[in-house]
Amino acid sequence: MSADVTGPARGSSPASVRTRALTKRFRHQTAVDAIDLEVPAGAVYGFLGPNGSGKTTTIRMLLGLIGATSGEIEVLGEPMPGGASRTLRRVGALVEGPAFHPYLSGRANLARLDAADPHSDARTAPARIDAALDRVGLLPAATKRFRAYSLGMRQRLAIANALLVPRDLLVLDEPTNGLDPQGTREVRHLVEELAADGTTVLVSSHLLSEVDQMCTHIGVMFEGRLVTQGTIEAMHDQARSVDQAVRVETDRVDDAATALRGLGLTDVRPSGGHVSARLGEVEVAKIVPALVDAYVPVLGFTVVRPSLEDVFVSLTGEGFDVSG
Numbered sequence: 001m002s003a004d005v006t007g008p009a010r011g012s013s014p015a016s017v018r019t020r021a022l023t024k025r026f027r028h029q030t031a032v033d034a035i036d037l038e039v040p041a042g043a044v045y046g047f048l049g050p051n052g053s054g055k056t057t058t059i060r061m062l063l064g065l066i067g068a069t070s071g072e073i074e075v076l077g078e079p080m081p082g083g084a085s086r087t088l089r090r091v092g093a094l095v096e097g098p099a100f101h102p103y104l105s106g107r108a109n110l111a112r113l114d115a116a117d118p119h120s121d122a123r124t125a126p127a128r129i130d131a132a133l134d135r136v137g138l139l140p141a142a143t144k145r146f147r148a149y150s151l152g153m154r155q156r157l158a159i160a161n162a163l164l165v166p167r168d169l170l171v172l173d174e175p176t177n178g179l180d181p182q183g184t185r186e187v188r189h190l191v192e193e194l195a196a197d198g199t200t201v202l203v204s205s206h207l208l209s210e211v212d213q214m215c216t217h218i219g220v221m222f223e224g225r226l227v228t229q230g231t232i233e234a235m236h237d238q239a240r241s242v243d244q245a246v247r248v249e250t251d252r253v254d255d256a257a258t259a260l261r262g263l264g265l266t267d268v269r270p271s272g273g274h275v276s277a278r279l280g281e282v283e284v285a286k287i288v289p290a291l292v293d294a295y296v297p298v299l300g301f302t303v304v305r306p307s308l309e310d311v312f313v314s315l316t317g318e319g320f321d322v323s324g
């Protein structure tokens, strides 16, 4: 596999991760297609996309676990893979969960993994391990066997493993996948706390609601392409600018449809008991009076505000299961 990965030109804004035209092809399939990722320092960046959209492949390239086919990667200001060994010490990652021993305690498991790291300093291990356990709220359960841990505790221990040395960037691949609601809340809360401490977090997810709740930035992958990225605020603004829809409940749907078309609404769809239509530039306040003038009994009237999900549907041309 030929890798053509060199450092991109430095931009003015500090970015923890920056890629230019990053691409990965597997035989005939382009899993990651020329993406320009930009994770600002201090962000909690939600890397959102349906299964198979290329998130894990991207993350594996950022961490140097697989080579890129082409494109450029910069992590914490260093071109990759050029500065890899030095830079990756400052990056904690949870990609495939570490193999924990079920009969060892949480603390003993971390000690085992730390001892297996050729860069770790054995003299500082006990203090570093307890600091990591403390950081994820597992110090009180440090002596419990791993197999007695709940799903959320197991995942928090996996994150503690990524925090055995101080990190500037934490990369978490689908950290809530397979967790129960309680475990999901625990991990989400932990990510928020880590971000509050100043760690930049890149977290992948296929759940929009999750990204919306815990992230400051979002990047959306679809079929290997990064279809949009920016702040969560900007995405909500974009949602507000998507054309609103109205829904009129009535027992005279054909007359209602005629009246709505007459007002200039588009995509007018009459169906059993209601009519929906796109508002466009038409003033909402004019709709009900116009229906009444046309002798349409209005049994219900709703303006449907577009959600973030509608933005992604408009970007990808189809919906994907992002709402959980």
Ligand SMILES: Nc1ncnc2c1ncn2[C@@H]1O[C@H](COP(=O)(O)OP(=O)(O)OP(=O)(O)O)[C@@H](O)[C@H]1O
Pocket (backbone or CB within 6 Å): 026, 029, 031, 049, 050, 051, 052, 053, 054, 055, 056, 057, 058, 174, 206
């Ligand atoms: N080693 C590989 N060899 C061949 N194809 C691969 C390999 N790894 C990933 N792919 C393919 O690349 C595409 C992107 O996969 P990837 O795992 O990056 O997606 P994802 O968004 O992380 O989804 P998931 O959440 O399911 O892991 C998929 O079609 C997958 O089958």
